[in-house]
Amino acid sequence: MVEVVGTAPTSVMVITKFVYRRSWQANKINIKAFVEDSIKKNSIKIMKLTKEQIQEIKDQQSQQNKTKRVTAPALENILYEAMPALDHGFVRVVDYMGDDTSIVQSARVSYGKGTKQVSTDAGLIKYLMRHWHSTPFEMCEIKYHVKLPIFIARQWIRHRTANVNEYSARYSILDKEFYLPSPENLAAQSSSNRQGRGDVIEGEQAKEVLELLKNDADRTYDNYEMMLNERFDGSTIDENKKGLARELARMNLTLNTYTQWYWKTDLLNLMNFLRLRADSHAQYEIRVYADIMLDTVKKWVPITYDAFMDYRVGGTEVSAKGKIIIQKLIKSEDVNPENSGLSKREWNELMAAFDLKDKLI
Numbered sequence: 001m002v003e004v005v006g007t008a009p010t011s012v013m014v015i016t017k018f019v020y021r022r023s024w025q026a027n028k029i030n031i032k033a034f035v036e037d038s039i040k041k042n043s044i045k046i047m048k049l050t051k052e053q054i055q056e057i058k059d060q061q062s063q064q065n066k067t068k069r070v071t072a073p074a075l076e077n078i079l080y081e082a083m084p085a086l087d088h089g090f091v092r093v094v095d096y097m098g099d100d101t102s103i104v105q106s107a108r109v110s111y112g113k114g115t116k117q118v119s120t121d122a123g124l125i126k127y128l129m130r131h132w133h134s135t136p137f138e139m140c141e142i143k144y145h146v147k148l149p150i151f152i153a154r155q156w157i158r159h160r161t162a163n164v165n166e167y168s169a170r171y172s173i174l175d176k177e178f179y180l181p182s183p184e185n186l187a188a189q190s191s192s193n194r195q196g197r198g199d200v201i202e203g204e205q206a207k208e209v210l211e212l213l214k215n216d217a218d219r220t221y222d223n224y225e226m227m228l229n230e231r232f233d234g235s236t237i238d239e240n241k242k243g244l245a246r247e248l249a250r251m252n253l254t255l256n257t258y259t260q261w262y263w264k265t266d267l268l269n270l271m272n273f274l275r276l277r278a279d280s281h282a283q284y285e286i287r288v289y290a291d292i293m294l295d296t297v298k299k300w301v302p303i304t305y306d307a308f309m310d311y312r313v314g315g316t317e318v319s320a321k322g323k324i325i326i327q328k329l330i331k332s333e334d335v336n337p338e339n340s341g342l343s344k345r346e347w348n349e350l351m352a353a354f355d356l357k358d359k360l361i
Contacts, residue, residue, distance in 0.1 A: 049082060057081060070099045074299035083292050086285060088177045088258050089147045091292045095264075098140035100125065100303040103267075106136040122303045129307040137268035140301060144263045144293065149179040151255035152285050159273050162265035169259075170247040174224075176232055178217035179256040180210060185284050217254045224249055267301065275312050316353040325350065337361055 060080040075096060082090040104121045107128060128136055186201050186209060201209060225231055229243030276282060278290035298305040321341050328335045337347045344361060351359045
């Protein structure tokens with residue numbers, strides 16, 4: 001399925017035709033900051049924009065709209081830009097509301113920026129983040145246009161705190177574009193994690209897997225067109241046959257087929273999303289998108305970004321029992337897994353969080 005409940009044919013007009021058709025580690029180590037070079041290395045080699053699409057982005061970016069609302073200059077510089085993700089995907093920021101001062105204003109329930117200094121604003125935002133005062137962060141919102149494989153969209157949609165409008169395959173024919181992992185990201189099932197990857201698959205087996213993925217995607221898309229009795233370009237295959245309804249024909253497509261959606265959320269829920277999906281334990285494919293979005297947060301609300309990286313990403317949560325153990329270790333008191341009251345997994349997670357590798361069991 002490549003459509004959210006309530007998607008109507010008229011909603012297709014929300015996204016312009018050029019974008020829609022053929023468009024274009026503690027935990028600070030675990031959650032890598034977005035670096036443009038890494039995105040280029042993994043993504044930019046295949047995704048290409050047509051001249052029309054490039055011109056459309058330029059036209060959008062050249063708009064000179066006056067507003068009395070606050071803006072984020074660094075985010076304005078990349079507004080509408082298609083930032084490559086995976087082989088055919090992208091992330092675009094298409095709209096946003098508020099900035100760091102909006103959070104501060106909400107927290108103080110005041111009007112305007114006032115006379116407070118940036119350093120004072122930073123202190124307040126850190127306080128809010130440190131003490132989990134979340135409501136002020138909900139005052140900022142952002143809207144993304146994302147092109148992504150269907151299987152990643154299904155994982156992404158589990159974050160049920162956003163407004164989503166997805167490309168309608170009941171109304172339009174999907175592009176013949178499929179995600180194929182690069183060899184370094186083709187891995188076997190982890191032996192210790194039921195939802196993770198293990199060692200990289202290499203050699204002939206890797207070639208066989210990639211060939212299977214490609215052939216299956218090509219074959220099912222060819223069958224998709226045959227059932228529709230219509231080619232991608234809109235031409236009819238057999239004038240003597242009726243095409244199957246698009247809402248039925250789509251069921252045969254593979255999950256690596258690309259879809260698109262508009263995804264709007266507030267800053268609080270975006271940070272909750274990024275805390276999970278930009279972590280090194282998250283699936284690589286969704287992490288690529290999260291890394292790009294993490295960089296947009298840095299451009300949008302830099303003070304909040306710093307606090308987020310410090311308290312949420314770089315920080316760690318400790319249970320009451322874990323706190324007692326750390327206190328004993330600081331005092332050089334004897335403590336071991338057997339008398340800690342923690343399970344083996346809890347013990348190892350606590351030791352890893354404080355980089356106490358010699359105490360792992």
